[in-house]
Amino acid sequence: MPATVAIVGRPNVGKSTLFNRLVGKRLALVDDTPGVTRDRRAGEARLGDLRFTIVDTAGLEQAEAHSLEGRMRAQTEEAIAAADVVLFVVDARAGIVPTDEHFADLLRKSPTPIILVANKAEGKAGEAGLYEAFGLGFGEPVALSAEHGEGMASLYEALLPYVDEVKEAEEQRDVAVTDVDVEDDAAEEPAGTKERPLRVAIVGRPNAGKSTLINKILGEERLLTGPEAGITRDSISVEWEWRDRHLKIFDTAGIRRKARVQEKLEKLSVADALRAIRFAEVVIVTLDALIPFEKQDLQIIDLVAREGRAIVIAINKWDLVEDRDAAAQLFKDAHERYLNQIRGVQIVTLSGLHGQGIDRLLDAAFKAYETWNRRISTSRLNRWLDGVLIHHPPPAVSGRRIRLRYITQPKTRPPHFIVFCSRPENLPESYTRYLVNGLRDSFDMAGTPIRLSYRKGDNPYHSKDR
Template sequence: MPATIAIIGRPNVGKSTLFNRLVGKRLALVDDTPGVTRDRRAGDARLGDLKFTIIDTAGLEEADQRSLEGRMRAQTEEAIADADAVLFVIDARAGVTPSDAHFANLLRRTDTPIILLANKAEGRAGESGLYEAFGLGFGDPIAMSAEHGEGLADLYDALLPIIDGVEAAEDTGAEAKTDVDVEDAEDEAPAGSRERPLRVTIVGRPNAGKSTLINRILGEDRLLTGPEAGITRDSISVDWVWNDRHVKLFDTAGIRRKARVQEKLEKLSVADALRAIKFAEVVIVTLDATIPFEKQDLQIIDLVAREGRALVIAINKWDLVEDRAAAMQVISDASERYLNQIRGVRIVTMSGLHGRGIDKLMEAAFSAYEVWNRRVSTGRLNRWLDGVLIHHPPPAVAGRRVKLRYLTQPKTRPPHFVVFCSRPETLPESYTRYLVNGLRETFDMPGTPIRLSYRKGDNPYAAKAQKRKIQ
């Protein structure tokens, strides 16, 4: 495994900016507001020819352990314990603050190698803080600017012996496997394999229990949880193995109604959650069992369907429901009434806090993925279309009936069907829904979005007619 490097420091010293610089992508949310990062986030970093895992952490703050800041600090301490080295970041423009000195004393008690970084050191404004950093006792500080990419060469020199030492301790056979072309392996490997884990994104309204569910799945407090709504901000990915099948889980920020999203940070968090949906293969929409199918829940489900992702609905906090038979009837009626566009979607009742229903949830996720990838042969499709045209032909428009000539499936993920016909613009939307529902029922595609488009065939006599007009 590659070396693990953790970035720590007090809030607003540029940790997430440095994280984004090293991974080469804007993965972590960055803002001038202190305390943006809350959960620890891992990414694949590269610096020259060095490859390692970088971990972005919440800012170190002195707070009660039961408070949100105290729980954030506990997450950071776990990252320090698991890391092969720590990048201790201070703000060179602010100098060494009492908080920096306090946390430097804590770091001295660990055996983990410490590399001191004086960030924001560009220009003369950071010179005094750079000189103050010598007094922390971690050797020569590295003057750098994560925003502008300055000082990375010095950081390379500091990381080189640490990463070389970790790689030397690894088995050489495992090291040789890192030369495999990952993209080629993903194309050939089935979803759920080590080379290509199934990408599952968990979304929902704030405080629906998404992070608690992932913590229960992993069997550890990997993600920050609590009674406060909106704790999660970044979309955090974690790897997991379920029944010998590899899964990459994405936890996301709660998505509120657009009119209520006012603050810039929440807008960034929601945008990050929407991006996680777009790159997912299966999306689990988490609903609160005490108030299921709120308007915002339906909007999130509709968003996932429009994005064309495989969908599973998890009714979380089922342990809080007293009359479960009546609640199940309400859920069934609501799904029949509101989820026509994804009829037959799997609904799983569960409790993320107590770990009940997790196996059923993952079975539903892999089943939804299989349906999402289902392909139907052209012969079967056209035999079905012939029967449809006999029993329920398209309506006549202006005295002329639309002719459906041919049906094929050019794409999967989600299933996409194309009908070749005459005058497709005159077909009513109700007939399209009739065809989609027929495809779903006949070819066993419950709960997955189905795309159906029309294509007008070329008229072989159009050229002759145009020629006669010219003459």
Template sequence: MTATVAIIGRPNVGKSTLFNRLVGKRLALVDDTPGVTRDRRSGDARLGDLRFRIVDTAGLEEAEASSLEGRMRAQTEEAIREADACLFLIDARAGLMPLDEHFANLLRRNSTPVILCANKAEGKAGDVGLYDAFTLGFGDPIALSAEHGEGLSELYDMLRPIVDEAEELEASQEFTEARTDVDVEDEEIDEPVGTRERPLRMAIVGRPNAGKSTLINQMLGEERLLTGPEAGITRDSISVEWEWQDHHVKVFDTAGIRKKARVQEKLEKLSVADALRAVKFAEVVVVTLDATISFEKQDLQIIDLCAREGRAIVIAVNKWDLIEDREDAWGHIKDSQERYLNQLRGVEIVTMSGINGQGLDKLMQAVFRAYEMWNKRIGTSSLNRWLEGVLIHHPPPAVSGRRVRLRFMTQPKTRPPHFVVFSSKPDNLPESYTRYLVNGIRERFDIKGTPVRLSYRKGENPYHKKRN
């Protein structure tokens, strides 16, 4: 197995900055506000020729176990137990704090090896804190600057034996568990979606407190993500690997998306931007609604956003266990679907409960059906036979007494299905006729619950150069 290294420390010592430095991307949110990180975030780190798994954690704080800070601390303690080594960060400029000493004692009670790093040690301002770090008893501290990349060579020397030991263990396991029934000639090079090498990318989005993190914890069967009654707990978009009925899925938990006018704080703006990036990266988006207040205006805006991004969409009506009159509630949901989701006709809506797992299998079946629909391709001959029938029964409106000709139709792209119509005057076609064609394509070729894109191109006149 690949070595797992957890970054540990009190709030605002630069853990997320070091995480971003090691993975080579700005994955974790970074801000001057203490306590930005709340959930564990993992990534593939590179340091020279070393490859290992790095885990960013919430800042350790003393708090009641039932409080939000206490639940954050529990997540961090779990990361310590699962890691092969811990990078214990202190702030060299601020010096050694009582909270640092308190959590040094916590690390001593675990058998996980500890590498002490004095971050923000650039310049002479960090010398005092660097010398103070010797008193913690974890050996010589590494003078580090995550922001400027200083001290990474010393970190490399400390991590080298830990990573090598993990790689040797992995090699021995692969040798003892080697497969002997592999047919080399029949092995597929291109893995279908849902395999370990090619997991389906699925993002869970919705308004704050819709039960997104609770749903993912139910999928995983463990308290992997921070949850609670407070709205807006999730800040980073966290990705986790999950296997459902032999299908591998990469699930993205995202921050709740509120109305744009209400998003004022810088940190919430960063969280929402991170959620939108997760939508763009995903293949299927599960829009989570609260069954007690479903199809609010913000829910519809989130669905419209996902449709404009061209993602396959499934709507999960969560907290269904709280509904008493389910027949009436389902009637309201279907009525709202007919009224508000004309651009996504046939989108699947699944009622479920993230807290007890009700409807989870139905949700995943709908997700894989949506993915297949998202990749649907229609033959050119079938499209043009359909187009001929449309032009007979409902030709495009004339412009200045002259007909607009639709000559040819094809589908150049999928993900989502994208159709192109060659026309004599594409700029003169009204939007209403485009909607008519899109709805006709959906109905004729049974394309449900995924965006359909239709564009026009002007065909060249073959007699243009023969004039005169």
């Protein structure tokens, strides 16, 4: 099992920049604003022939335990306790400040080995701060620049006693792992195994209870939660096993209406959430049971459907609903009125705070994945098409009947069908919806996005002279 290395330090010293440098990708959000990182983020790092798990943490701040900053500090302390070695990062350009000295005292009490890192040490501007760092009592600091990649050799030498080297045979394969892996439509191995966990993104408006739900699924306070809206910023992934099936769950930032997203940091958070949607296999859209199916909820659902992801709708905070029969009828009416593009989508009521309905939610996620990955033979499709043409042929346009000749399914994830026909440009949109609904009903593909396109057959007489 690879060693675990935690990066700690006060806000805005470059911890996330160093994290991105070590994992080789821009996974963690980076901005000049202090306190961007709030949750612990883990990634597979590589430095020369060293391979280890790197953990980015929130900036250490002095605050009351019940405050947001205090809860962030508690998350960092858990990361320190679980690590094999800690990188204590200070800003060489700003020098040593009282906050650095305070948390140096805190780290001395920990049995975990500490490596002092003086970041932003490039040029003469960082020399004074580099010498000041000796006064913290952790020995000679490692001078580096995470932004420009300077000093990585010195960091390698400092980590070598704590991190095992990887054999040459293992170096031949690509071991770089990202929080969101690129989707492979050609993969035949079903998701849910240890080697290929099912990727599930949990999205929704701010304060819908996404992080609380994931914590209850995991059975631990892994993610930062609280009454404040918009706590989550990064898309954090955690792996978990449920009934011998493996999942990789992504917690995402709340997505507000586009007109309200003005600050750069929130734009980065929303972009990270949208990226998680694009590379997930199943997306659980979390709604607040007290104010469900608002316009932004419907826009998020429509976005997920257009991306072609398998969808499950989770009605969270069900324990706060007093008249559940009336609420259930409201959900049913909203489903019939607003969700025609994913008719039959599974809606699960639950309470993320108390853990009610979590098994039903995960079972629905795996069922949605199976439907999303379903392939139908060409012979069954064409028998179905023959019956459709008998009962409801396409309308005539300008007195000429449009002929549908053949249908096939070239892709899954989501199911994609191609119909060969004459004059597809004249086929009305209403008939396309009729075909999509017929496919969904006839082949039990309720709730999954279906893509249907047309292809015009070649006219063998087109190039001949009259």
